[in-house]
Amino acid sequence: MNLHWASLLLLLTISRANCRNLLLAQVISRHGDRAPDVTYPNDEYIAKDWPRGYSELTNEGMQETYRLGQFYRKRYVDSTFLAPEYNKDEIYTRSTDVPRALTSAQSILFGLYPATGEDVWMNGTSWQPLPVHGFMPASDDLLLKPTSVNCPAKVAAWTTLTKDLFEQYDIEYADFFEYIANVTGMRPMNMNKISHIYDAVSCERNHNMTHAWAEAQWKNSTKTVFDTIVELKQVFRISQFSQPPLYNFTGGYLLFDFVDRMQKKAANISTVPQKMIIYSSHDGTVTALMYAMGVGNGQLTPYASAVMLELYQNDQNGFEVGVFFRNDSYAEQPMELQIPGCGGNICTLEAFSSSLQSVMYRTRSDYNRDCGLPEEETTPSFFVSTTSDGSTQKAAQTADDQNRVPDYIAWILGGLCLILLFALILALCCCCRIQKKHRHNNRS
Numbered sequence: 392m393n394l395h396w397a398s399l400l401l402l403l404t405i406s407r408a409n410c411r412n413l414l415l416a417q418v419i420s421r422h423g424d425r426a427p428d429v430t431y432p433n434d435e436y437i438a439k440d441w442p443r444g445y446s447e448l449t450n451e452g453m454q455e456t457y458r459l460g461q462f463y464r465k466r467y468v469d470s471t472f473l474a475p476e477y478n479k480d481e482i483y484t485r486s487t488d489v490p491r492a493l494t495s496a497q498s499i500l501f502g503l504y505p506a507t508g509e510d511v512w513m514n515g516t517s518w519q520p521l522p523v524h525g526f527m528p529a530s531d532d533l534l535l536k537p538t539s540v541n542c543p544a545k546v547a548a549w550t551t552l553t554k555d556l557f558e559q560y561d562i563e564y565a566d567f568f569e570y571i572a573n574v575t576g577m578r579p580m581n582m583n584k585i586s587h588i589y590d591a592v593s594c595e596r597n598h599n600m601t602h603a604w605a606e607a608q609w610k611n612s613t614k615t616v617f618d619t620i621v622e623l624k625q626v627f628r629i630s631q632f633s634q635p636p637l638y639n640f641t642g643g644y645l646l647f648d649f650v651d652r653m654q655k656k657a658a659n660i661s662t663v664p665q666k667m668i669i670y671s672s673h674d675g676t677v678t679a680l681m682y683a684m685g686v687g688n689g690q691l692t693p694y695a696s697a698v699m700l701e702l703y704q705n706d707q708n709g710f711e712v713g714v715f716f717r718n719d720s721y722a723e724q725p726m727e728l729q730i731p732g733c734g735g736n737i738c739t740l741e742a743f744s745s746s747l748q749s750v751m752y753r754t755r756s757d758y759n760r761d762c763g764l765p766e767e768e769t770t771p772s773f774f775v776s777t778t779s780d781g782s783t784q785k786a787a788q789t790a791d792d793q794n795r796v797p798d799y800i801a802w803i804l805g806g807l808c809l810i811l812l813f814a815l816i817l818a819l820c821c822c823c824r825i826q827k828k829h830r831h832n833n834r835s
């Protein structure tokens with residue numbers, strides 16, 4: 392009997408989830424594994440160890456982002472949210488204008504839309520060319536590469552927030568930095584320079600190009616030299632996003648882009664694309680977004696990891712937001728993140744956007760003003776992104792006004808839920824019967 396109640400409860404949960412209808416998926420990922428940006432004087436590995444050149448995506452990076460695309464296909468095509476073939480009205484892909492992000496986007500699209508049937512355009516390959524937009528120099532791409540955009544107020548705030556901390560580290564790790572300077576030939580070495588060494592050594596290490604000095608224990612500590620470099624790099628990198636106003640400046644504009652599109656969708660204002668946005672970017676962009684949403688985890692953002700924002704319409708005609716993080720390119724299931732301002736499992740669009748209101752930048756001119764730059768828009772605004780004339784405010788307003796869907800739709804949805812529930816109960820009963828019969832047969 393207990394088992395029956397448990398299964399009924401399970402069924403109710405399942406049918407509830409089933410009646411939450413996905414309306415819009417917005418995803419952003421870091422590029423895959425890459426070659427180092429830089430090297431250092433005593434580096435034993437040289438440019439020709441990186442066939443595609445410094446800073447470029449490697450074969451491993453292509454495989455990771457390809458798997459990410461396959462994951463999107465499973466999640467969004469197999470569930471019939473997206474059509475099985477590429478449809479220009481459903482999906483829009485944008486990358487920073489940085490080669491490793493552009494090539495990552497292409498690998499994602501290959502995983503998501505392998506050519507089949509009529510789309511096969513050349514014998515022997517299921518790859519098809521698909522559009523990836525990348526129209527802004529990285530140094531001006533506030534949406535997808537905010538870490539490269541000039542903002543004097545951000546730098547000033549960061550310097551103030553980290554001055555004492557970094558001075559403390561420089562003293563505490565003086566011996567360590569001196570050792571790193573000795574082995575790498577790069578000096579002076581300190582908190583501000585450790586990223587440089589981390590970049591080269593970690594990229595090389597991922598490709599089995601190891602250094603005896605980096606793998607050795609650091610003095611009498613329990614850590615290796617490399618692990619200590621990682622620890623310092625982590626402190627340095629996270630310090631750029633972990634506090635206001637740093638995450639406002641780096642994550643606020645992208646967050647608004649996502650929220651604005653969800654509000655338009657909820658208000659039934661037609662958006663292009665209709666169903667999915669894919670952004671291909673960098674660790675700083677993904678980390679900044681997570682901190683802006685209050686879900687930063689203190690970790691370096693792995694290659695090809697992705698943050699996914701999904702908008703659903705539930706069976707009460709309300710709109711809900713799901714936030715997911717896939718931090719490993721082999722993961723079958725992403726982890727669901729709990730947005731603090733939502734206070735619970737179900738995050739309504741309203742709670743989501745109102746709790747994050749103060750973090751968001753609606754316009755480039757607001758951002759410029761707060762950064763201490765001339766306010767005029769320096770770049771054209773993104774096509775579905777907001778105009779700078781306040782029309783977004785109106786959109787948000789209409790979203791609230793139109794949160795109600797006609798009653799008959801609610802009835803239809805409710806009916807469908809009930810039918811589904813009965814079908815599931817029936818299936819379960821059948822299962823039990825078969826099992827009983829099985830047991831019976833076994834005994835006889």
Ligand SMILES: *[C@@H]1O[C@H](CO)[C@@H](O)[C@H](O)[C@H]1NC(C)=O
Binds near residue numbers: 511512513514
């Ligand atoms: C692919 O190969 C088939 C069989 O060899 C041939 O009939 C067809 O024309 C080829 N298609 C293209 C696009 O090259």
Ligand SMILES: *[C@@H]1O[C@H](CO)[C@@H](O)[C@H](O)[C@H]1NC(C)=O
Binds near residue numbers: 573
């Ligand atoms: C760095 O090299 C100098 C000169 O060879 C040496 O005196 C010093 O002990 C080394 N420091 C560390 C921490 O290895």
Ligand SMILES: *[C@@H]1O[C@H](CO)[C@@H](O)[C@H](O)[C@H]1NC(C)=O
Binds near residue numbers: 451597598599
């Ligand atoms: C590094 O070595 C491991 C173990 O031999 C291997 O599985 C991996 O593919 C290698 N990685 C690269 C990038 O060559």
Ligand SMILES: *[C@@H]1O[C@H](CO)[C@@H](O)[C@H](O)[C@H]1NC(C)=O
Binds near residue numbers: 611
């Ligand atoms: C590590 O060694 C130094 C001297 O080289 C000593 O002062 C320190 O207490 C040691 N630390 C630990 C944790 O053993």
Ligand SMILES: *[C@@H]1O[C@H](CO)[C@@H](O)[C@H](O)[C@H]1NC(C)=O
Binds near residue numbers: 659661796
């Ligand atoms: C949304 O708009 C479309 C046409 O633009 C209309 O067909 C549909 O009924 C509307 N849906 C709701 C829930 O208002």
Ligand SMILES: *[C@@H]1O[C@H](CO)[C@@H](O)[C@H](O)[C@H]1NC(C)=O
Binds near residue numbers: 690693718719726
């Ligand atoms: C990835 O997420 C898992 C939880 O799903 C966590 O245990 C792990 O530490 C994370 N790894 C990284 C590198 O963030």
Ligand SMILES: *[C@@H]1O[C@H](CO)[C@@H](O)[C@H](O)[C@H]1NC(C)=O
Binds near residue numbers: 749
């Ligand atoms: C940054 O976001 C926080 C919310 O976390 C907010 O309190 C603060 O006012 C924002 N700062 C700026 C400069 O917008």
